[in-house]
Amino acid sequence: MRQMHLGLFLLGTGSHVAGWRMPGAVTSFQDIQAIQAMAAQAERGCFDLIFMGDNLYADPGAHPSYTVRLEPLTMLAALAMVTKHIGLGATVATTYSDPWSVARAFASLDHISGGRAAWNAVTGSSAQAGPNFGRLHPNHAERYAIAAEFVEVVRGLWDGWEEDALVADRESGLYVDPARLHKLNHEGAHFSVQGPLNIGRSPQGRPVILQAGGSDAGLDLAARTADVVFAVVQEFEEARTQYAALKSRLPALGRRPEEVAVLPGVMPIVGRTEREALDKLAQLQAFISPTNARQLLQDRLGVDLAGRDMDAPLGDMPLFDGGHGFARALLNKARRDNLTLRDIYNLLGAARGHWVLCGAAEQVADTLQHWFENGAADGFNVMPSHFPGGMEDFVELVVPILQRRGLFRTRYEGTTLRDLLGLRRPARGEG
Amino acid sequence: MRQMHLGLFLLGTGSHVAGWRMPGAVTSFQDIQAIQAMAAQAERGCFDLIFMGDNLYADPGAHPSYTVRLEPLTMLAALAMVTKHIGLGATVATTYSDPWSVARAFASLDHISGGRAAWNAVTGSSAQAGPNFGRLHPNHAERYAIAAEFVEVVRGLWDGWEEDALVADRESGLYVDPARLHKLNHEGAHFSVQGPLNIGRSPQGRPVILQAGGSDAGLDLAARTADVVFAVVQEFEEARTQYAALKSRLPALGRRPEEVAVLPGVMPIVGRTEREALDKLAQLQAFISPTNARQLLQDRLGVDLAGRDMDAPLGDMPLFDGGHGFARALLNKARRDNLTLRDIYNLLGAARGHWVLCGAAEQVADTLQHWFENGAADGFNVMPSHFPGGMEDFVELVVPILQRRGLFRTRYEGTTLRDLLGLRRPARGEG
Numbered sequence: 132m133r134q135m136h137l138g139l140f141l142l143g144t145g146s147h148v149a150g151w152r153m154p155g156a157v158t159s160f161q162d163i164q165a166i167q168a169m170a171a172q173a174e175r176g177c178f179d180l181i182f183m184g185d186n187l188y189a190d191p192g193a194h195p196s197y198t199v200r201l202e203p204l205t206m207l208a209a210l211a212m213v214t215k216h217i218g219l220g221a222t223v224a225t226t227y228s229d230p231w232s233v234a235r236a237f238a239s240l241d242h243i244s245g246g247r248a249a250w251n252a253v254t255g256s257s258a259q260a261g262p263n264f265g266r267l268h269p270n271h272a273e274r275y276a277i278a279a280e281f282v283e284v285v286r287g288l289w290d291g292w293e294e295d296a297l298v299a300d301r302e303s304g305l306y307v308d309p310a311r312l313h314k315l316n317h318e319g320a321h322f323s324v325q326g327p328l329n330i331g332r333s334p335q336g337r338p339v340i341l342q343a344g345g346s347d348a349g350l351d352l353a354a355r356t357a358d359v360v361f362a363v364v365q366e367f368e369e370a371r372t373q374y375a376a377l378k379s380r381l382p383a384l385g386r387r388p389e390e391v392a393v394l395p396g397v398m399p400i401v402g403r404t405e406r407e408a409l410d411k412l413a414q415l416q417a418f419i420s421p422t423n424a425r426q427l428l429q430d431r432l433g434v435d436l437a438g439r440d441m442d443a444p445l446g447d448m449p450l451f452d453g454g455h456g457f458a459r460a461l462l463n464k465a466r467r468d469n470l471t472l473r474d475i476y477n478l479l480g481a482a483r484g485h486w487v488l489c490g491a492a493e494q495v496a497d498t499l500q501h502w503f504e505n506g507a508a509d510g511f512n513v514m515p516s517h518f519p520g521g522m523e524d525f526v527e528l529v530v531p532i533l534q535r536r537g538l539f540r541t542r543y544e545g546t547t548l549r550d551l552l553g554l555r556r557p558a559r560g561e562g
Numbered sequence: 563m564r565q566m567h568l569g570l571f572l573l574g575t576g577s578h579v580a581g582w583r584m585p586g587a588v589t590s591f592q593d594i595q596a597i598q599a600m601a602a603q604a605e606r607g608c609f610d611l612i613f614m615g616d617n618l619y620a621d622p623g624a625h626p627s628y629t630v631r632l633e634p635l636t637m638l639a640a641l642a643m644v645t646k647h648i649g650l651g652a653t654v655a656t657t658y659s660d661p662w663s664v665a666r667a668f669a670s671l672d673h674i675s676g677g678r679a680a681w682n683a684v685t686g687s688s689a690q691a692g693p694n695f696g697r698l699h700p701n702h703a704e705r706y707a708i709a710a711e712f713v714e715v716v717r718g719l720w721d722g723w724e725e726d727a728l729v730a731d732r733e734s735g736l737y738v739d740p741a742r743l744h745k746l747n748h749e750g751a752h753f754s755v756q757g758p759l760n761i762g763r764s765p766q767g768r769p770v771i772l773q774a775g776g777s778d779a780g781l782d783l784a785a786r787t788a789d790v791v792f793a794v795v796q797e798f799e800e801a802r803t804q805y806a807a808l809k810s811r812l813p814a815l816g817r818r819p820e821e822v823a824v825l826p827g828v829m830p831i832v833g834r835t836e837r838e839a840l841d842k843l844a845q846l847q848a849f850i851s852p853t854n855a856r857q858l859l860q861d862r863l864g865v866d867l868a869g870r871d872m873d874a875p876l877g878d879m880p881l882f883d884g885g886h887g888f889a890r891a892l893l894n895k896a897r898r899d900n901l902t903l904r905d906i907y908n909l910l911g912a913a914r915g916h917w918v919l920c921g922a923a924e925q926v927a928d929t930l931q932h933w934f935e936n937g938a939a940d941g942f943n944v945m946p947s948h949f950p951g952g953m954e955d956f957v958e959l960v961v962p963i964l965q966r967r968g969l970f971r972t973r974y975e976g977t978t979l980r981d982l983l984g985l986r987r988p989a990r991g992e993g
């Protein structure tokens with residue numbers, strides 16, 4: 132029977148902008164002990180993977196609780212030593228790094244974790260990163276052109292070493308067989324990379340690739356190279372449409388639909404009863420500062436809101452050049468439901484534009500099952516409002532229901548993230 | 563009483579080119595469990611730090627046993643979770659990275675390890691890295707100009723957050739105080755970096771900076787910015803000269819001599835008797851393949867050896883544009899002692915150009931004490947021939963003697979690497 136895949140999205144103190152203000156909530160995302168406890172919760176819940184978001188600038192105005200964090204690869208390498216089963220997905224942007232270093236670092240994480248590494252390949256949607264790297268942020272099309280070549284080079288570098296290139300034969304003295312190392316000699320529009328890496332083929336053959344692109348260029352790249360796609364959607368029909376848009380591209384690329392798992396992001400607010408869940412959401416929402424919410428809204432929509440009537444229907448508003456799909460998903464919803472700017476910022480405050488699912492545990496499980504069984508999801512990227520409470524509610528109350536219904540694993544099997552995702556280990560040079 | 567500082571140099575399977583062929587020796591440096599055991603040995607021996615070397619290419623011809631490795635930052639972040647006291651120094655080259663990413667990653671490692679991070683800032687001496695990054699390897703002067711600016715930017719970024727910028731006050735809702743974050747706005751010849759980082763000031767204030775430069779430009783950079791210097795020397799007088807060359811530069815820069823620890827690299831071959839030690843060295847040397855040694859020799863000297871008489875005295879040989887000081891140290895020794903190319907390659911095979919100290923434990927301790935007490939060293943960067951044996955001999959036989967003589971700590975005190983090194987935690991903007 133087909134089963135769900137569950138990711139735990141980690142970034143900052145939780146996905147609700149003010150979740151850290153909840154009593155007892157974790158207030159620092161640079162505290163490795165607190166983060167280790169989050170990973171332990173996810174492993175107790177038999178989650179497939181941790182999915183760490185990232186961006187490359189500090190923005191204390193619009194994103195205060197996301198402004199402090201550990202660097203993803205060091206954080207996940209640390210977690211590799213204190214977890215046993217869960218996949219470890221780190222975001223690294225293709226716009227501000229280089230393929231040799233990225234390929235090498237993820238191969239290293241894959242070795243360290245015994246085959247649990249995943250790379251969330253993003254282009255980086257915000258121009259705010261540019262000045263930290265002395266560069267102009269490229270436009271959307273350019274970013275995706277760079278990303279496509281970057282991912283191709285990384286995959287090529289991961290294939291540079293044959294399985295048995297590290298011989299280490301004490302008798303003959305042959306340590307590495309040079310004939311089993313292969314240069315890539317890539318020469319493209321954006322990169323020139325010789326290879327090979329200075330690390331052997333990793334336990335998964337190639338680390339898993341995650342992507343989150345919602346734009347046409349993003350779906351295209353995901354269809355060609357991603358193993359897991361993180362979808363930004365607000366509602367069922369929209370999720371079905373995006374799901375189909377991605378899966379329908381696969382056959383022409385020689386890939387089967389089940390080779391790519393689509394996981395919509397969801398912030399579950401769970402109670403023993405619906406009343407209890409609604410009270411939790413109200414408590415969280417009461418912590419939102421209007422100033423922060425307005426800045427976040429401007430940032431997400433890419434529009435100056437000065438002088439805008441917060442309580443008038445939204446009407447037409449131009450989309451900005453953002454890659455995350457937040458603006459699109461929000462504006463679609465706003466037009467459909469005739470929302471005001473204030474309505475949108477309440478939504479944004481809750482989950483930064485992601486889907487909020489609030490209800491009793493059974494209701495939440497029902498909705499997830501409905502999406503899963505009706506062409507909208509292969510699982511979910513769970514975005515707890517705060518830690519440990521927001522995650523605890525999901526793991527203690529919702530996961531057992533999914534397990535009883537046979538929709539989710541009750542224990543880990545296999546050893547690698549590919550095993551958890553039902554993906555085969557690729558041979559060198561294979562698709 | 564002044565005490566030694568000891569570093570454990572890690573790169574590949576050990577510092578002897580063929581050490582991995584010893585019975586029972588570790589044969590893979592991409593096996594985190596094996597590396598964890600090395601770190602545990604060093605902590606049992608009360609070492610100050612692990613010092614991981616690196617370079618950015620695979621070279622199975624000249625450096626087979628160094629061709630396979632984990633990436634330094636992920637490796638040390640992993641070790642941070644399974645060690646308690648020891649400093650964690652990772653090499654990252656300034657020629658092929660960017661200051662924002664490097665500053666961020668080391669701040670992250672410092673948070674993860676509770677204040678044990680160190681950055682070995684190297685320029686990268688080999689032109690072989692260039693083609694992996696689509697770039698021409700800059701010449702020596704240009705590399706050092708880039709490195710000087712790079713280190714300045716990194717230090718500036720580490721100072722971008724005031725200590726108490728992360729407020730996280732549940733009552734007021736103030737998470738980060740934007741007034742306590744400071745942009746760097748660096749505009750230099752090689753880098754333009756705005757800042758600040760997206761991570762708070764780290765436990766050590768600034769991670770420790772290691773350097774290994776032996777050239778004039780290298781000594782200059784080290785005198786201005788390094789906390790620990792890894793010296794490549796072969797003999798006592800040479801070590802004294804280099805030690806003095808570095809220390810004498812400090813006063814003009816407003817630094818006291820004890821603010822920079824100079825640690826010559828040494829491969830100790832230790833026995834219970836001198837005979838036992840000599841036998842171990844002979845056993846190691848017998849494993850060297852002549853082909854590998856010749857390639858290593860060409861690589862280190864930067865000279866084509868085709869047609870050269872291996873058994874004639876060396877005579878004059880031009881120095882190549884290398885930053886490591888290996889060539890200089892070797893050629894000095896060769897001229898002084900009238901060595902042949904074959905003699906040099908035997909030396910190189912043993913420790914790749916570093917100092918080999920072979921003897922009974924008491925003899926080894928005597929020599930280290932002599933260097934330490936006579937202006938040649940503040941401690942040593944220990945480069946075991948292989949693991950676990952080569953390191954075990956040093957920790958079990960030599961360290962207790964140094965401890966009995968009051969030359970080395972018997973237990974850890976303090977919590978950070980700065981504590982171990984006797985360095986104060988710098989305030990923002992301080993020297």
